[in-house]
Amino acid sequence: MVLLRGMVGSVNFSASTTHALRATAWLAAHGDGDAVLGREMARKLKIPPDYLSKVLATLARSGVLTAVRGAKGGYRLARAPERIKLVEVVTPFEGTRARSGCLLRPDRPCRDSGACSAHRSWGGVNEAYRAFLEKTTVADIRDQA
């Protein structure tokens, strides 16, 4: 296995989640009210079109985007970017990977939450992660699109 020392230690999202974040950020930056073609977003963001379309459909079902079918259709943000939290964008894709947040037994709720210091500081990492997703909105990442 290839070791990438110094690179370890970053929190990752799945490809689906990353596509969702980039797409919503791009819509916030370039959407002018009109619906934007999924195909065009895929081209601009260099994401496989048929894959992105699934991601966009999921976001539409979740209420983050509004899908417009037919000619002149496409996708637009369901609300102003300032009113869409990142947690809304992330949740539909990270749901299956969600865990208890317990370091050693992520498959089940952990006993003695506050017992050891390692457990508490690990909880702090998760709390920082959760807080970021709650307080950051699509408007905040618009410029990075």
Next chain:
Amino acid sequence: MVLLRGMVGSVNFSASTTHALRATAWLAAHGDGDAVLGREMARKLKIPPDYLSKVLATLARSGVLTAVRGAKGGYRLARAPERIKLVEVVTPFEGTRARSGCLLRPDRPCRDSGACSAHRSWGGVNEAYRAFLEKTTVADIRDQA
């Protein structure tokens, strides 16, 4: 897709990494200097034996464990648990998943690191994660085994 609202927002490790953490914690708690059979650890920790043996072999190659072959063989911690950082246990398994830490473009180094506030606070999440792995040792998670 099933949504698990309220569960999203925890940082996860892969199964291999979790096995490695649990195995080293268990060795710190139960190893009394003698080598412990991989098979016994698998039984106690309820981890598939043949899978755990690969994980243990990787940890031995990385210098976290010492492997003892032949009869009366097994594995032991290479050093005192206080002197083994979690980052050493995690690195051999999370290496392939390592990314740039950039929220929207994890596949490449990100431009304008300090430009937007979202970028900075996301960097803070990663910093908390990295700091945890650096400051926590196997001794700190021993009790959770």
Next chain:
DNA sequence: GTGATAGTGGATATGTATATCCATTATGCA
């Protein structure tokens, strides 16, 4: 030395996320 034990490593199977392909449905517009 001989046999039993235990780690090592290659080959393979399985499950899930990722990615692609294509038929269908819905809608705007002439």
Next chain:
DNA sequence: TGCATAATGGATATACATATCCACTATCAC
């Protein structure tokens, strides 16, 4: 109404992590 367009969704392919199986090598006990 009819046509072009675009989202929708099912089926399938690919890649990788996970898991299993088995043959091989190294070492201890006798």
